[in-house]
Amino acid sequence: MQIVFMNRLSRISGVDQEVFAQLWIGEEEGVWSLGWRDFSGGEETQEHLWYAGGSWNEMLCVYRHELAVKMGDGYRPLIDGVFHEEDGLTGRNQEQLRLQYYSEYNGNEAIYEELCAWRRSRASSERKAPYILASNRLLRLISTFLPHTPEELLQIPGVGEGKAAQYGTDWLAITSTAAREHSFPLNWVHQEIEEDSFVSWLYKQKEVKYKKQLERLRLRRILLQGIENGLGLEQLKVNSGVNRRELIETVEELEREGYCVEKLIEVELKNVPQNEQEAIWNAYAEVGDLFLKPVLHKVYGEDFSAAEGLDSYYERLRLIRIRFRREQAPKVGMATSF
Known part of the structure; x- marks a missing residue:
């Protein structure tokens, strides 16, 4: 087998003890292999084969998903750019993600539940799906930062002029009287976040993203194979779940x-x-x-x-x-x- 890619990763384990691992991609006669080797004390201890098959696209999906799991657990690569994709995160996107990260751990649960109750009621009256009005993520952000004015509400990622005009009065009626420890603008959030924990959280988001991509790719393969074999929807439902x-x-x-x-x-x-x-x-x-x-x-x-x-x-x-x-x-x- 010919090794076509290899990278070394490490993380801190226990009391300042650094552990190492090796990630590799190999190819032999059109069959791709993907694996992970754990090292301890300089000696190889265990190897995990993540993928073996003929599809580069599927192998790449497995690679990205499994690597995101490892990096969410604290591993960091010797060579950057390990996901082999363009990093589309601008500075603005990074700041929005920091706000999202902070909101997941510092939300006001009572306000969040009140906003969810509002969404259920409004969705029923408008005969719309609740997520069209506001996502869980957006309600988390609002319940965490508790805007008191329309100008503050517009600083929440995901709130544009349209949503503010439609629902801003209702949201502010819930949040404007709530006590809060911080104020707007939200540039203080950066100092409140532990950077390494935030980076691990980012990789957890990638893990979810790549898992969905992998599931989608495998569903398409099952469908195409089943269609070629003359299967109907009911059998495809059984095969794919x-x-x-x-x-x-x-x-x-x-x-x-x-x-x-x-x-x-x-x-x-x-x-x-x-x-x-x-x-x-x-x-x-x-x-x-x-x-x-x-x-x-x-x-x-x-x-x-x-x-x-x-x-x-x-x-x-x-x-x-x-x-x-x-x-x-x-x-x-x-x-x-x-």
Whole structure:
């Protein structure tokens, strides 16, 4: 095996005792290997094989995720830039992340719960998903720094003029009377943070990010292999552990990227009458393919309901929409492998 990349990492363990490790990537006849070696007292003690396979992309996802875990645990590399990606963190982003980090450990729980209660009530009255109004992260920030004025509220990352105009009065009614130890502007936060703990927290955020990327990559591989083998959504659901709606969303992504998903569409639509499929197609041509509900009403009627629910009907609408959009798009070659 040829070693194509290697890096040395270290961390402090116990009372000022430094421990070392080695991270390596190797290749042999198209098979990539990724591993981690622990050292103690200058001697190799244990080796962990993180990945062995033919996909560079999957190996890189595993590499980034596992490395983020190790660096979150305190390991630091001899060679910087170990994630092999552009570091898009500007000074402004860094400061916003410091505020987020501080808010996770210093929030006012009573105010946070009050803000969450407000969000549930407002989301219900506006018939919106709660996260559209405000994310948990944003409510944490507001409950930690407790703005008392509109000008202070606008200093919270994630609060723009639009959100401040919509919800600022409600938020300030909750936060403006709360006692606080610090004031605005928030440039004091930097001095309150222990730098090494903050850096470890940053790597924990990377760990979550790379884990999601890895799960997404593996889901796509399972889907493509399953589609090629003629599997339907129910079997793909079993194989992947993902619900049918997320599977179809991923199938739509694959189609947009040029992968061939027609085998799955044929399997899922084989029991749908041809005249029903044609009616759905014609409805897309008449009312457009952006929204599904108008097409559902056009084909099945405004008051249509089904004892088993509408999920299966929306599934067939989305699958036929894939075909419809493919037909409308310029003809290009379709990829068949991942």
